[in-house]
Amino acid sequence: xxxxxxxxxxxxxxxxxxxxxxxxxxxxxxxxxxxxxxxxxxxxxxxxxxxxxxxxxxxxxxxxxxxxxxxxxxxxxxxxxxxxxxxxxxxxxxxxxxxxxxxxxxxxxxxxxxxxxxxxxxxxxxxxxxxxxxxxxxxxxxxxxxxxxxxxxxxxxxxxxxxxxxxxxxxxxxxxxxxxxxxxxxxxxxxxxxxxxxxxxxxxxxxxxxxxxxxxxxxxxxxxxxxxxxxxxxxxxxxxxxxxxxxxxxxxxxxxxxxxxxxxxxxxxxxxxxxxxxxxxxxxxxxxxxxxxxxxxxxxxxxxxxxxxxxxxxxxxxxxxxxxxxxxxxxxxxxxxxxxxxxxxxxxxxxxxxxxxxxxxxxxxxxxxxxxxxxxxxxxxxxxxxxxxxxxxxxxxxxxxxxxxxxxxxxxxxxxxxxxxxxxxxxxxxxxxxxxxxxxxxxxxxxxxxxxxxxxxxxxxxxxxxxxxxxxxxxxxxxxxxxxxxxxxxxxxxxxxxxxxxxxxxxxxxxxxxxxxxxxxxxxxxxxxxxxxxxxxxxxxxxxxxxxxxxx
Numbered sequence: 001x002x003x004x005x006x007x008x009x010x011x012x013x014x015x016x017x018x019x020x021x022x023x024x025x026x027x028x029x030x031x032x033x034x035x036x037x038x039x040x041x042x043x044x045x046x047x048x049x050x051x052x053x054x055x056x057x058x059x060x061x062x063x064x065x066x067x068x069x070x071x072x073x074x075x076x077x078x079x080x081x082x083x084x085x086x087x088x089x090x091x092x093x094x095x096x097x098x099x100x101x102x103x104x105x106x107x108x109x110x111x112x113x114x115x116x117x118x119x120x121x122x123x124x125x126x127x128x129x130x131x132x133x134x135x136x137x138x139x140x141x142x143x144x145x146x147x148x149x150x151x152x153x154x155x156x157x158x159x160x161x162x163x164x165x166x167x168x169x170x171x172x173x174x175x176x177x178x179x180x181x182x183x184x185x186x187x188x189x190x191x192x193x194x195x196x197x198x199x200x201x202x203x204x205x206x207x208x209x210x211x212x213x214x215x216x217x218x219x220x221x222x223x224x225x226x227x228x229x230x231x232x233x234x235x236x237x238x239x240x241x242x243x244x245x246x247x248x249x250x251x252x253x254x255x256x257x258x259x260x261x262x263x264x265x266x267x268x269x270x271x272x273x274x275x276x277x278x279x280x281x282x283x284x285x286x287x288x289x290x291x292x293x294x295x296x297x298x299x300x301x302x303x304x305x306x307x308x309x310x311x312x313x314x315x316x317x318x319x320x321x322x323x324x325x326x327x328x329x330x331x332x333x334x335x336x337x338x339x340x341x342x343x344x345x346x347x348x349x350x351x352x353x354x355x356x357x358x359x360x361x362x363x364x365x366x367x368x369x370x371x372x373x374x375x376x377x378x379x380x381x382x383x384x385x386x387x388x389x390x391x392x393x394x395x396x397x398x399x400x401x402x403x404x405x406x407x408x409x410x411x412x413x414x415x416x417x418x419x420x421x422x423x424x425x426x427x428x429x430x431x432x433x434x435x436x437x438x439x440x441x442x443x444x445x446x447x448x449x450x451x452x453x454x455x456x457x458x459x460x461x462x463x464x465x466x467x468x469x470x471x472x473x474x475x476x477x478x479x480x481x482x483x484x485x486x487x488x489x490x491x492x493x494x495x496x497x498x499x500x501x502x503x504x505x506x507x508x509x510x511x512x513x514x515x516x517x518x519x520x521x522x523x524x525x526x527x528x529x530x531x532x533x534x535x536x537x538x539x540x541x542x543x544x545x546x547x548x549x550x551x552x
Contacts, residue, residue, distance in 0.1 A: 147512065148484070149206045150538040152187050152519040153218065154179055155246035156211035177523040179531050181210035187521075187535060191528065203535045205542060211523065215253065216268060218518075219275045226279050228514050229382070229446050236447040236508030237272060240477075240537060241520035242530040243453030248372065250520055251450045252357075272518075273353065273378060273448050277346040280380065280446065287384075295340040295381040296349050298356030299323070301501045302374035303472045309356035310339040320359045325503045333496070333506040340381065353378055361469075373469045375476065375501050376450040384442040447508045451477065454537070455530050476501040477537075483509060484541045517541050 157177070182188045187208050192198040207221050222237060229235045239247035253271035284292055298309040300320075311321035328334050343349045361373045452473040479499030486494040487510060496506040509515055519538040521531040 148509075148515045148517065148541055150517045150519060150542045151207040151209065151218075151221065152181075152203070152205045152521065152535070152538060153209040153213075153246060153250060154181055154187070154211050154521055154523055155249075157523055158244075178525040178528045179521055179523050181208045184208055189528070189532065189535065191532075192525070201532075203539060205519070205538060214268060215250075215270060215275070218250065219272060222272055222276065222516060223279055225514050225516060226276060226283065226446070229280065229444055230283055232442065232444055234445050234447070234508050234511075234513040235516075236449065236505060236513060237276070237516045237518065238447075238449035238451055238505075239272075239518045239520055240451050240454060241534050242455040242522065242527060243372070245453075245520040245522045245527075245530075245534070247453075247518075247520045248450055250518055251448065274346065274350055276446065276448065277349045277380065280382070281346050284382070290385075292382055292384045293342060294344070294349070295342050295383070296352050297335075297338050297340050297379045297381070298353060299335070299338070299377050299379075299504070300356075300360055300374040301377065301476065301504065302361050303469060304476060304500050306335065306500050306504060307359075307374075308335075308337075308339050309359045310341055310352060312339075325500055327497075327503075327506075333503055335504070349380065372450070372452055373473070375452050375473075377504060378448040380446040380448070382444050382446075384444075386440050386442055445508070447505065449505070454534060475499065480505075481537055481540060488540070 178191075179187060179189050182202070185204055185206070185208055187203045187205070189201045189203070190198055191201060209218055225235045225237070237251075239251050241247050249271060251271045251273050253269045253274065281294075284294070296310075300307050300309055306323045306325055307320040308323045309320050311319060311323075313319040313321075323335050323338055325333055325335050341352050343352065356378070357376070360376055454474070454477050455470075476499040479495065479502050482495055482498060483502045494510060496502045496510075502509070507513060517538060519534050521527075521534050
């Protein structure tokens with residue numbers, strides 16, 4: 001064991017020596033490794049430093065280039081900014097100068113606008129004054145011509161004249177006319193009877209139309225009355241004469257067709273009623289929208305009874321309901337329950353007139369195969385809305401104030417002033433309500449009358465019921481002559497109520513209303529008696545003188 005211990009100790013010592021040797025080798029290796037690591041780290045640092053140096057050089061070079069480029073770009077940008085700034089500054093200065101000029105121009109325009117507004121106000125005031133003067137002058141002109149004017153129209157010879165009697169000579173031509181127009185104001189009538197010397201008589205009227213004068217010429221003398229209508233006067237135009245003398249042609253033109261109530265094949269053939277309607281709506285179109293509305297009624301006076309030709313039965317068909325005419329407490333005529341239809345243009349108006357014409361009573365007589373046996377009265381009512389201030393300014397003179405007396409809502413007035421508010425009284429704003437309260441309704445009426453034939457019973461050759469019709473026609477025409485005679489003689493009582501016709505037309509014949517009586521006569525010798533009767537009637541009507549109303 002001791003020997004073994006010695007051996008083991010010897011081996012242990014050897015191992016310690018080897019361990020020490022190996023530790024020395026390890027230390028040397030570690031030192032070499034450390035040296036190598038140090039050298040490698042130094043090498044890496046040298047390499048890294050070189051790379052960094054190269055990179056820094058490149059970066060520096062690049063930065064210098066970029067800085068140079070940036071400097072150039074900045075300089076260019078600065079120069080561009082300066083140029084743009086100068087341009088913008090110039091533009092701002094120009095805009096400022098423009099604004100200044102515009103402000104100066106605006107001030108000048110405002111001054112001019114103010115001057116123009118003042119001028120417009122002055123012109124408007126002068127216009128209103130001139131308008132009033134024009135109304136007064138027009139009314140004076142109408143009154144100088146006569147509030148009742150009588151025109152006479154001689155129709156040309158027609159083929160049915162030959163069938164009615166010996167009006168042709170042997171060669172087939174019409175014989176010499178018994179009535180002819182000498183000039184624009186004179187009618188010459190040649191009165192010749194077998195065995196007696198011929199006698200020439202002349203009649204003077206405001207206007208005489210020969211057989212060659214057209215419908216245009218006739219209406220040219222009627223048109224001024226429509227201006228009086230819009231100036232606040234009632235206007236009545238009636239045609240008087242025997243059957244076949246051209247009354248209906250003068251008033252209506254060729255018979256209107258159902259599907260074309262506002263036009264005919266030839267516009268030049270239109271009569272007074274369609275032309276007057278078109279002219280009225282043309283004049284109304286110059287008025288402010290919504291300041292007026294138009295109504296129409298169509299009645300006939302048949303056997304001294306009034307029939308409403310626009311009234312409808314329970315089935316909705318026009319039936320011609322009988323109405324009555326009464327006198328209101330203000331002394332004006334009124335037809336209760338009369339049908340009024342609102343129209344917006346001439347076409348609608350003439351359509352209603354055509355419907356009324358289809359119900360008009362017609363019967364054949366010896367004078368004409370389609371003779372009208374009633375008086376046709378077409379009434380066009382214009383209601384104008386006038387504000388309270390304008391109303392007081394426009395109608396301050398005495399003459400107009402006398403025309404604007406209060407009256408019933410269904411009457412036929414000279415001129416109606418109603419105290420009721422206009423239809424705009426439903427407005428919600430106080431200003432509109434106040435304006436509506438001040439609004440007045442002014443009503444004027446245009447009455448267009450186609451009278452029945454004035455021929456005698458012997459000339460018409462009727463019997464039975466037709467004889468009774470002729471008797472009523474002649475009575476109503478006689479009553480019309482009596483009314484005109486009473487007005488001419490300035491009697492205290494005018495017999496308007498002697499006939500339904502005169503009672504209905506009361507407000508269009510008396511007072512300041514404008515009446516145009518169109519006498520229509522036939523030229524032939526056979527109708528000489530009837531032509532003389534018509535001319536005598538016109539002469540009597542022409543003698544009516546109107547009292548001039550003095551202003552304050």
